[in-house]
Amino acid sequence: MARLPRLTLADMPHHVIQRGNNRQVIFVDRADHERLLALLADAATRFGVALHAYVLMDNHFHLLATPSTTTGLPQFMQSVGRSYVRYFNDRHGRSGTLWEGRYRSTLIQTDRYLLTCMAYIDLNPVRAGLVADARDFPWSSYGHYAGLRHDKLLTPHPLYWELGNTPFAREAAYTELVRAGVRQADQGALTEATLRGWAAGDANFLASLQKSTERRVAKTKAGRPPSAPRS
Secondary structure: OOOOOOOOOOOOOEEEEEEEHHHOOOOOOHHHHHHHHHHHHHHHHHHOEEEEEEEEOOOEEEEEEEEOOOOHHHHHHHHHHHHHHHHHHHHHOOOOOOEOOOOEEEEEOHHHHHHHHHHHHHOHHHHOOOOOOHHHOOOEOHHHHOOOOOOOOOOOOHHHHOOOOOHHHHHHHHHHHHHHOOOHHHHHHHHHHHHHOOOEOOHHHHHHHHOOOOOOOOOOOOOOOOOOOOO
């Protein structure tokens, strides 16, 4: 079965996952993490992509980003992917592919999933058992939103600004959001949608979204469509 074209629309948030080939390590040390972050910052500016959240795990990374054009996100990911592979192979004396095929992505319903997706991303190191608290992991967006550091790479989404009227209020609200965790159902929905390329949202969102693209946005039921009733 031919794979579906990527679902990418302008001015809407997308959750992205890029994995190492055969789940191999893609970050060996601090220099590797810092290089990828620098590449993300450069490509975000060049291709008009607002990066809202990220986490760099040992063998994969997650992004939450809004492109300003339909081509912005693919160009952004292609530029970052190719540049990082050249850097990584040269620095570590290796050759060949680094990535597990093309990146996976999903378009998400903003009011339903954006803040949830941010927490989902920032909680990755906790779920993986790398740290007990999201604040203890240096390679994610959590520190910025919790008020622990300033990250010029990030562009806060308007929904984050709505968490409070002051920086302290927003930071406290986001810290509590992450502390409360992500529901298993939401975690599963975001993961499946991203890996399979379907949009993540409720029925009304999916129906509205389908009107803006010829590409199917959600999985259809198996089997033949029902026949039209005879007159």
